[in-house]
Amino acid sequence: MALLEVRDLQTHFFTREGVVRAVDGVSFSVETGKTLGIVGESGCGKSVTALSIMGLIPQPPARIVNGTIVFDGRDLTKLSNRQLEDVRGRQIAMIFQDPMTSLNPTLTIGTQLTETIRRHLGLARDEARRRAVELLEEVHIPNARQRLDDYPHRFSGGMRQRVMIAIALSCNPRLLIADEPTTALDVTVQAGILDLLDELRAEHEMAMILITHDMGVIAEATDDVAVMYAGQIVEHAPVEEVFYRPEHPYTEALLGALPQLEDEGVRERRLTAIPGRPPDLIDPPQACRFAPRCPHAGLGDTCTTEPPELREIRPGHWVRSAHPASERSPQTQEVGAT
Amino acid sequence: MPDGIPSPIFCPPLHPAYMAAFVVRRVFWTIPVILLVILLTFGMMRAIKGNPFRNTERNIPASIQKNLERKFHLDKPWYVQYALYVKGVFTYDLGPSMLQRNQTVNDIINEHFPVSVQLGVFAMIFAVVIGVPLGILAALRQNSLFDYLAMAFSNIGFAIPSFLTSTLFLYFFALKLGKYTGFPTFGWSGWRSWILPSIALGLGPMTYFARLVRGTMLETLQQDYIRTAKAKGLRWRRVVGVHVLRNSLIPAVTAAGPLLGYIITGSFIIETIFAIPGIGKYYVTSVSSRDYSVTMGITVLLSILIIIANLVVDILYGVLDPRTRDQRA
Numbered sequence: 014m015a016l017l018e019v020r021d022l023q024t025h026f027f028t029r030e031g032v033v034r035a036v037d038g039v040s041f042s043v044e045t046g047k048t049l050g051i052v053g054e055s056g057c058g059k060s061v062t063a064l065s066i067m068g069l070i071p072q073p074p075a076r077i078v079n080g081t082i083v084f085d086g087r088d089l090t091k092l093s094n095r096q097l098e099d100v101r102g103r104q105i106a107m108i109f110q111d112p113m114t115s116l117n118p119t120l121t122i123g124t125q126l127t128e129t130i131r132r133h134l135g136l137a138r139d140e141a142r143r144r145a146v147e148l149l150e151e152v153h154i155p156n157a158r159q160r161l162d163d164y165p166h167r168f169s170g171g172m173r174q175r176v177m178i179a180i181a182l183s184c185n186p187r188l189l190i191a192d193e194p195t196t197a198l199d200v201t202v203q204a205g206i207l208d209l210l211d212e213l214r215a216e217h218e219m220a221m222i223l224i225t226h227d228m229g230v231i232a233e234a235t236d237d238v239a240v241m242y243a244g245q246i247v248e249h250a251p252v253e254e255v256f257y258r259p260e261h262p263y264t265e266a267l268l269g270a271l272p273q274l275e276d277e278g279v280r281e282r283r284l285t286a287i288p289g290r291p292p293d294l295i296d297p298p299q300a301c302r303f304a305p306r307c308p309h310a311g312l313g314d315t316c317t318t319e320p321p322e323l324r325e326i327r328p329g330h331w332v333r334s335a336h337p338a339s340e341r342s343p344q345t346q347e348v349g350a351t
Numbered sequence: 352m353p354d355g356i357p358s359p360i361f362c363p364p365l366h367p368a369y370m371a372a373f374v375v376r377r378v379f380w381t382i383p384v385i386l387l388v389i390l391l392t393f394g395m396m397r398a399i400k401g402n403p404f405r406n407t408e409r410n411i412p413a414s415i416q417k418n419l420e421r422k423f424h425l426d427k428p429w430y431v432q433y434a435l436y437v438k439g440v441f442t443y444d445l446g447p448s449m450l451q452r453n454q455t456v457n458d459i460i461n462e463h464f465p466v467s468v469q470l471g472v473f474a475m476i477f478a479v480v481i482g483v484p485l486g487i488l489a490a491l492r493q494n495s496l497f498d499y500l501a502m503a504f505s506n507i508g509f510a511i512p513s514f515l516t517s518t519l520f521l522y523f524f525a526l527k528l529g530k531y532t533g534f535p536t537f538g539w540s541g542w543r544s545w546i547l548p549s550i551a552l553g554l555g556p557m558t559y560f561a562r563l564v565r566g567t568m569l570e571t572l573q574q575d576y577i578r579t580a581k582a583k584g585l586r587w588r589r590v591v592g593v594h595v596l597r598n599s600l601i602p603a604v605t606a607a608g609p610l611l612g613y614i615i616t617g618s619f620i621i622e623t624i625f626a627i628p629g630i631g632k633y634y635v636t637s638v639s640s641r642d643y644s645v646t647m648g649i650t651v652l653l654s655i656l657i658i659i660a661n662l663v664v665d666i667l668y669g670v671l672d673p674r675t676r677d678q679r680a
Contacts, residue, residue, distance in 0.1 A: 069581055094587075102584030109582075114575040119597050119672055128593075129583040164673040180583065 022080035050235030106181035112173035123161035171202035445648035456648035467629035474553035486564025537626035
């Protein structure tokens with residue numbers, strides 16, 4: 014049994030304009046020691062999925078209307094707020110996109126670290142401080158002891174993200190959710206943070222969910238990948254499969270939009286953009302949600318009238334499309350096959 | 352710091368030595384500000400023309416006029432008068448009143464200023480103790496009935512001028528319901544007489560605090576670091592009490608300084624309506640009768656008060672928001 018099993022999760026936002034189906038039937042599981050990457054463009058529901066697991070969706074307007082989130086044998090959707098508070102930070106920790114705003118500017122990072130430790134592990138003040146210093150050292154912050162009494166504004170973005178990671182790891186959680194952890198950072202800093210996350214995931218024997226819109230991050234840091242589009246998972250497979258044998262037209266298009274060095278002789282054309290926009294999630298089409306933008310969906314195709322199911326096209330490789338790459342006629346198949 | 356003397360880079364800026372240096376620097380800077388206030392008041396008083404000894408119907412003989420002017424140094428050039436006055440301020444000798452012959456400005460201040468201070472302090476306490484919690488509760492129950500009522504009340508309270516509320520208070524709570532409440536209609540003796548004027552004066556600032564705190568609180572609740580605090584599994588009480596409150600009270604502290612000015616000018620009106628023997632009456636009449644030394648004395652006193660209040664606000668601000676400390680260092 015996997016550490017986390019999300020089944021048919023539906024998180025909807027009840028707004029004045031209508032019900033926004035931000036997450037609409039998402040299922041996946043994460044095992045200890047593995048990293049699941051969730052990739053997709055803005056608004057595809059990846060962050061709402063993460064916040065649903067954490068029990069941090071804004072209620073109202075959002076509500077989990079269906080599905081289960083079973084963590085270590087317990088369904089998190091059935092827990093009370095107080096019970097969730099015991100899980101958050103202790104069993105499941107999360108780091109966020111913007112380290113510049115994710116730390117409280119009026120408290121020292123020592124306070125922000127030790128309050129978590131003391132809350133969950135019940136350590137005394139001194140002991141919590143000692144543990145905090147260890148944690149800062151573990152995330153490679155120099156002069157950890159002195160810096161404990163500094164305020165966040167004296168840290169750079171990368172250093173703040175390291176502090177966030179230290180806070181997240183402070184109680185040895187079993188699952189770490191990283192929501193776009195490198196998006197707000199300098200490219201030079203990004204790799205360092207990803208390496209650190211990977212190193213710590215192994216050391217702490219955690220499972221990790223890494224949310225990003227960056228295929229490069231996915232390639233570097235994940236074991237399995239779930240590609241999300243318009244509130245649904247459209248492709249779910251091991252990372253090599255996704256990069257070398259992508260099936261869904263959307264995944265192919267994402268890979269086609271990825272810049273590559275021309276010296277490698279891989280592509281000397283312009284980057285291919287995906288035409289059109291994602292569908293309105295208030296009233297999504299009763300069809301494949303990617304169909305309007307899909308180069309393979311012809312007029313009168315079944316996928317424009319009924320939504321395709323997520324099916325296992327190869328062992329461990331799931332896809333939600335009527336036109337997966339391996340079922341197409343050869344001449345239309347070159348797009349993402351690098 | 353457990354590790355001895357902190358290095359300048361990593362030192363927590365709340366360290367007593369830094370705080371002391373900051374306070375000393377700020378106190379030092381108040382001196383030129385006070386000199387400037389004296390100069391401006393001095394100049395403006397002279398610019399309104401008139402003379403304290405020419406406003407009676409009786410004609411004062413020219414020789415007596417001369418003598419009086421000499422006694423109060425009015426025959427000297429303005430800069431000499433200014434220098435003499437500045438010397439007086441720093442030795443706390445604000446000179447004799449020019450019209451109340453047997454009273455010095457020090458006497459007037461010693462006798463009446465404490466009453467005004469009391470009124471102002473009570474009003475401020477009322478404003479903070481009621482206004483801040485009202486704003487907090489309204490924000491935590493946003494869009495609830497309580498929120499709507501609190502904000503409706505605040506908007507009304509803020510819009511009605513204090514002379515109207517105090518008149519209404521007097522009419523209803525002191526005159527009509529006087530036998531139940533025991534509130535007197537005038538004077539300043541005993542706690543019953545303190546309540547109505549303090550509330551009347553504090554109502555404006557109270558509603559201001561309530562609206563301000565509610566607004567900043569709602570804004571703070573949306574911040575990323577509040578989401579972080581929740582993600583850490585902190586109890587809701589700690590999230591609000593430590594993470595939200597601290598950040599939402601910063602603007603309220605900032606507003607407290609200027610509100611003191613509001614309280615001071617407001618108190619002149621309230622003192623008149625409730626016949627409270629505060630300093631306001633002397634201040635107002637001294638201006639129209641050109642009682643230079645009284646006007647100057649009270650002005651300087653009030654400006655020193657406001658300068659001190661702003662100093663306290665600045666220090667508090669540094670305590671609440673560490674980012675501002677580095678900018679001054």
